[in-house]
Amino acid sequence: MKNISSKTISRVLLCVRTLESLMREGKITISSGGLARITGLTDVQIRKDISNFGKVGIPRVGYNIRDLKTVLEEFILRKNVIRVILFGAGNLGKAILKYAGFGKQKLKIVAAFDRDKKKSEKVINGVKVYPFEKALFLIKKSTADIGVIAVPQEASQEVADLIVAAGIKSIVNFAPVSLKVPKEVHVRNIDLTIEFLSAYCDASV
Amino acid sequence: MKNISSKTISRVLLCVRTLESLMREGKITISSGGLARITGLTDVQIRKDISNFGKVGIPRVGYNIRDLKTVLEEFILRKNVIRVILFGAGNLGKAILKYAGFGKQKLKIVAAFDRDKKKSEKVINGVKVYPFEKALFLIKKSTADIGVIAVPQEASQEVADLIVAAGIKSIVNFAPVSLKVPKEVHVRNIDLTIEFLSAYCDASV
C-alpha cells in the first residue's frame, strides 16, 4: 500500500465521522461535493484521499455511504477495537473517562492509572483506575494500542518511558512538555494552551 | 508583515513554551540547535521561523532567551491578555475551567455558560458560570477573543451562531461536528476521537 500521509489520515477520519452521521440520518449515497460542503474540505481532495484505497465511487451517483465507510475504516483502522490506556485520572483524565463517544467509535479505554491513592481503586464509567505502581505489570499483560498522558508535566516523561517500556507505539500527550521517545514511537501532542493561542493567532495574524 | 502560516505559528508557540521553561531553569541563552533538540523541530526550521520576526540571534552565541520570547510574543500574540469565553461546563468544560496553566500563559477565561440550571450560577476556579440565555447580552458587552465550544454536538451549531453573532472571530470546537460559520471566522476543531485514532493510524499505517 502507498504511504498514507498524516494529513490524509485526519481528513479520512473526518469523512468517516461524517459518513456515520449521514447514516444516522438515513442517507444512502453522497457525492464528493456533498461531503466537501459538510466537512469544509474540497471535493477534489476528498476524491484524491479516497483514491488511495481503491475505486469505490460510482460516476454520476457518488459514493454508497455504508460501503465507503467500510472501505476507509478497513484500510486505516484495520481493527475492530483500538485499546487505550490512560494515565492520570485528574480533571482532564476524568473527562476522558466519562466521555461516552469513544465507544461509539472503535476506541475502548481498557485501564486507567493514577498515582494518587484517593483516585485509584475506583471505577469510572466502567473503567477501573489502578494505582500507578501496578502499571507496567498490568500493561505488559494486556497489550494496548495507545497510551494517553494526562498527568502533571513533571510526571509526563516518566509515564512516557513506562509506555515505551510496555511496547506501546502510539502516545497522545496532553502535558505541555516535549517528550523524549525512541523514533519508532509516535507522539501526538495536544497542548490546549497552544491550541487556544493558535486559534487566536490564525484568525488575527 | 509577511503572512505567517498556521504551521509556523504552532511551532513558534511551541518555542515560546520551551523558552519559558528554560527561563524557569535559569538559562540565559539557547541556540537554534538546542531548541531543536528539546522541541523535536529542526534547527533550520527554527531559525527560519524566527527570521520572520527580525534578527534576534547572535552568531556563535545563539539567542537570548528572554529577548527571543519577547520578540516572538510581540509579533504573534500582540496582547497581554487573550480573553476566552467557554460554552458548556460539563466534564470537559470543567476540566478546562479548573486548569491553572492557562493563566500562566496569556489566556484568561472571562466567562462560562451552561444551559443546565444546576451548573450555572456557580463559580469554578474564579470563573462565573452564567445561564446560557444571558450569553449574547453578556458577550457583546465584554469583547472576547476566543469562543470555546464544549457542549453536546446537538447544541454546537447554535452556540457557534451565537459566538459569531457576538463578533468573536476565533472558535475552538471540541464537538464532533463541522460547524458552518462565515469565512472571516476561524474554527479550530479538536475532536479527541479523531486525535486518538490519528495517533494510532500514524504509527501503524
Added chain:
DNA sequence: GCAATATCGTGAAATTTGTAACGATTATGC
C-alpha cells in the same frame, strides 16, 4: 437507444512547506 449531464478518478501544474548549503558574524584561545 441516445444525447445530456453529473460525478468519479487521475496525471500534470502550481503552490506550499521543508532541507541543504554557505557566506557573514561573533566569541575564544593562543
Added chain:
DNA sequence: GCATAATCGTTACAAATTTCACGATATTGC
C-alpha cells in the same frame, strides 16, 4: 591581533501537498 570554531540568517533547491483540467462512466429524460 589572528586563526578557529560555533552559530546565525538567507538563498537556492527539493519534497510534499493542493489545485486544476479533463477523460471516463453511469444515470436520466426523451
